[in-house]
Amino acid sequence: MELKKVELHLHLEGAAPPAFIRQLAHEKRMDISGIFDENGNYAYRDFWHFLQVYEAATSTLTRPEDYARLTRAVLSEAAEAGVIYAETFLSPDFCGGRDVSAWREYLQAMQEAAMEAERDFGITLRGIVTAIRHFGPEKARETALCAAETAGDWITGFGLAGDEQSGQPVDFKWSFDCAREAGLRLTAHAGEWGGPESVRAAWRDLGVERIGHGVRAIEDLRLVDELAEAGVVLEVCPGSNVALGLYPSWAQHPIARLRDRGVKVTVSTDDPPFFHTTMVREYEMLNRSFGWETEELNQLARTAAEAAFCDAATKDKILKKLENKDV
Numbered sequence: 001m002e003l004k005k006v007e008l009h010l011h012l013e014g015a016a017p018p019a020f021i022r023q024l025a026h027e028k029r030m031d032i033s034g035i036f037d038e039n040g041n042y043a044y045r046d047f048w049h050f051l052q053v054y055e056a057a058t059s060t061l062t063r064p065e066d067y068a069r070l071t072r073a074v075l076s077e078a079a080e081a082g083v084i085y086a087e088t089f090l091s092p093d094f095c096g097g098r099d100v101s102a103w104r105e106y107l108q109a110m111q112e113a114a115m116e117a118e119r120d121f122g123i124t125l126r127g128i129v130t131a132i133r134h135f136g137p138e139k140a141r142e143t144a145l146c147a148a149e150t151a152g153d154w155i156t157g158f159g160l161a162g163d164e165q166s167g168q169p170v171d172f173k174w175s176f177d178c179a180r181e182a183g184l185r186l187t188a189h190a191g192e193w194g195g196p197e198s199v200r201a202a203w204r205d206l207g208v209e210r211i212g213h214g215v216r217a218i219e220d221l222r223l224v225d226e227l228a229e230a231g232v233v234l235e236v237c238p239g240s241n242v243a244l245g246l247y248p249s250w251a252q253h254p255i256a257r258l259r260d261r262g263v264k265v266t267v268s269t270d271d272p273p274f275f276h277t278t279m280v281r282e283y284e285m286l287n288r289s290f291g292w293e294t295e296e297l298n299q300l301a302r303t304a305a306e307a308a309f310c311d312a313a314t315k316d317k318i319l320k321k322l323e324n325k326d327v
């Protein structure tokens, strides 16, 4: 039986199966054939090209109902892999161009689809409004305002994704302060395409409690110890890191070293079809590469549930579900 899992780092558009995007493109008579390889998978050369392919795929999602269909498809696959609770990054940039009333319509469509998926597949979803770093700090402010307007039981967090080599975390301080004041919990991608100084800057300047990836903290053991001491949670996505060439193999991925040094690590898929992964594959590879068995794998899920941005009652429910371990 599949172990129960909790996934904190999942981009909704990045989780769109290529066939789903091809179907939407077909319905809308859009030609995006250049983003697929001969087997119909997403094709990209490196991380920066990946971001372009991601945005081209996302350009087919033009209406709230497209996002509703996507939400249902993604949650069905995640539930199939044993995920009982997920948080997904959502970007008003792609959902109505950061216009608050359009964003509300997209959000309602996604929330309704998520409620249906909870009923049908037993998976709970919450949303993290996410600014895109390479779109710049001005657009991030508009995104933060969308987040603040819709903060509540379902939109529970604010984050930052995109090209880590574009600008500095401090450029986004206003947006993170705005989100924090609206009661949102905070996370930012760092320590993926930037080194330990990038992790330190996101942590210090944005006041985040979780870091997306964060794995390159391993290059500065003092920082690793500080993260461990402060209980900062890393949303680690090893399959994504290996697929994008950040590490040459699973065996060289630092997740086990970070964990052994006391850092709170969780595991997610990031953009599963882009990286040919699922939560089942992530668990299998952790077992094969580091010998992690049921005990270690279940600890990942408990750490993730404890670090979830949902309200206390929802968290309690998730932790209870994890206690009887099999789906």
Ligand code: ADE
Binding pocket: 011, 014, 054, 161, 162, 163, 164, 189, 192, 240, 270, 271
């Ligand atoms: N957006 C989607 N996937 C991402 C990643 N791995 N890093 C930064 N931004 C992203």
Ligand code: ZN
Binding pocket: 009, 011, 161, 189, 212, 270
């Ligand atoms: Zn990510």
